[in-house]
Amino acid sequence: MSAHIPHTPARVGVLGGGRMGSGIAHAFLLAGSDVTVVERDQDAASAAEARIAESVDRSLSRGFDGNAAELRSRLTVATDAAAFGLHGLVIEAVPEDLDLKVEALARVEAQLASDAVIASNTSSIPLARLAEALERPERLIGLHFFNPVPASALVEIVVGAQTSGELPAMARGWVEALGKTPITVADSPGFASSRLGVAIALEAIRMVEDGVASAADIDLAMELGYRHPTGPLKTTDIVGLDVRLGIAEQLERELGPRFAPPRLLRDMVAEGHLGRKSGRGFYEWND
Structure with missing residues (x-):
């Protein structure tokens, strides 16, 4: 029997195209996913698109086996969370502010199917606080990426008290498919x-x-x-x-x-x- 090969979801959304969000988008693009990045306005969306394209080109120049045009064709940037409608995973990567994240997560959830997964890239805010904004808190998990995302080997998977039982294993598979190493921690301030x-x-x-x-x-x-x-x-x-x-x-x-x-x-x-x-x-x- 062949070994299981981990893979990322076919469609991945990233809310926020700053340094962290762009890095996360870059990682999923190189792993084979179609990626949609949603930003607050057209100027920010254009800046995110340019940032990701530059990062992808840098990876190709360093020997990553891929085609620039094909990789860029799988990237969409938008200014409306409705663009996440068909995505199985959306990762929130807005600044580390509780009110901002709560609003962002609720806005994202309203666009997704009931079985879609929402991940937060929070580095310190307990998932329990973020889950209060959601109608389906069991679909929330933490995926804490590190800066700079393309070069970092670690992703911290944070499991909330209400997180569905199958999500941690799914998340480990996604992280491994990115070529990174996952660690799993319980929801607590600052995690590990x-x-x-x-x-x-x-x-x-x-x-x-x-x-x-x-x-x-x-x-x-x-x-x-x-x-x-x-x-x-x-x-x-x-x-x-x-x-x-x-x-x-x-x-x-x-x-x-x-x-x-x-x-x-x-x-x-x-x-x-x-x-x-x-x-x-x-x-x-x-x-």
């Missing part, structure tokens, strides 16, 4: 990856704040001493200091003062020093 990653990052920021060592030396301690591929402060720059701050505030509300953001983090965000995307964080970024 954000909770651990933010805890280390906040302590590293406090060490900079206290003058213990430079950002570069703190990062080297983790890279060379603990085999982390990138230190916690450089990772914070890549993720975005504003994103780190939002997750820390969420975890502080849920888990208490040990996740309270350091003053240095708040000050840097207020000054617009958000990391790589702004050109300056704990490091200077030229490009």
